[in-house]
Amino acid sequence: MTKKTQVAKNIQLSAKLTNYLLxxxxxxxSSSSDSSYVVFSAEDENLNKMNSKLVxxxxxxxKTVIKAEETKNNKKPWKIIPITP
Amino acid sequence: MRKSQKFKRQRLxxxxxxxxxxxxxxxxxxxxxxxxxxxxxxxxxxENDRLTYxxxxxxxxKVIEVTNVSYxxxxxxxxxxxxxxxxxxxxxxxxxxxxxxxxxxxxxxxxVKKKGNPHTWxxxxxxxxxxxxLEYRKRFTKNY
Numbered sequence: 001m002t003k004k005t006q007v008a009k010n011i012q013l014s015a016k017l018t019n020y021l022l023x024x025x026x027x028x029x030s031s032s033s034d035s036s037y038v039v040f041s042a043e044d045e046n047l048n049k050m051n052s053k054l055v056x057x058x059x060x061x062x063k064t065v066i067k068a069e070e071t072k073n074n075k076k077p078w079k080i081i082p083i084t085p
Numbered sequence: 086m087r088k089s090q091k092f093k094r095q096r097l098x099x100x101x102x103x104x105x106x107x108x109x110x111x112x113x114x115x116x117x118x119x120x121x122x123x124x125x126x127x128x129x130x131x132e133n134d135r136l137t138y139x140x141x142x143x144x145x146x147k148v149i150e151v152t153n154v155s156y157x158x159x160x161x162x163x164x165x166x167x168x169x170x171x172x173x174x175x176x177x178x179x180x181x182x183x184x185x186x187x188x189x190x191x192x193x194x195x196x197v198k199k200k201g202n203p204h205t206w207x208x209x210x211x212x213x214x215x216x217x218x219l220e221y222r223k224r225f226t227k228n229y
Contacts, residue, residue, distance in 0.1 A: 003131050003133075007130045007131045007218075010128065010129075010131070011214070012215065014136055015212065015215045018126065018138055018211055019208065021126070022204065036128070037126055037128045050131075054129050
């Protein structure tokens with residue numbers, strides 16, 4: 001997968017996640033502000049592999065990362081996991 | 086009362102009544118809704134691309150201001166904002182950085198959503214960057 005494709009897919013997922021966070025303010029409370037989100041798709045494993053590298057890179061830089069995993073559950077479409085270095 | 090004093094009073098009353106008509110009534114102060122929290126989210130899209138959303142919400146979780154919706158690229162270890170939206174002045178507008186060599190921004194409302202409320206502006210700005218980020222990036226790097 002090229003970087004261009006990775007960016008395009010991540011933008012789509014990030015927009016989906018933001019719309020979810022806007023409609024579900026409680027999910028926002030459970031995550032900290034000023035953190036870097038890295039999104040993970042429910043279906044695209046290639047994208048997830050590339051994004052895992054991003055997570056490792058951010059952790060090495062000492063930043064707080066929030067993994068947002070897309071799920072196939074309609075009631076809870078996102079699983080938000082904070083990772084502290 | 087002397088006639089002169091009486092006429093003087095009448096004249097003063099007429100002058101004041103004209104003044105009252107000229108001076109408009111005080112406008113009621115429109116209070117900006119008090120913000121409860123600032124939400125700041127940064128999404129890493131790749132090693133060199135990033136999206137940032139910062140907005141203010143009130144106690145009910147309603148978006149009251151779009152502080153910053155931006156698309157940034159990493160150039161020589163420095164994050165440069167290529168394009169950003171905010172509603173600081175009460176309406177949504179776009180800031181586009183001219184190029185890497187020119188840090189000045191072009192501020193415009195052309196092609197920017199005007200109607201609606203801060204929540205719709207936020208979602209519009211997100212959708213705009215989602216669909217046009219490549220165009221904005223090409224324009225920015227072309228100027229560079």
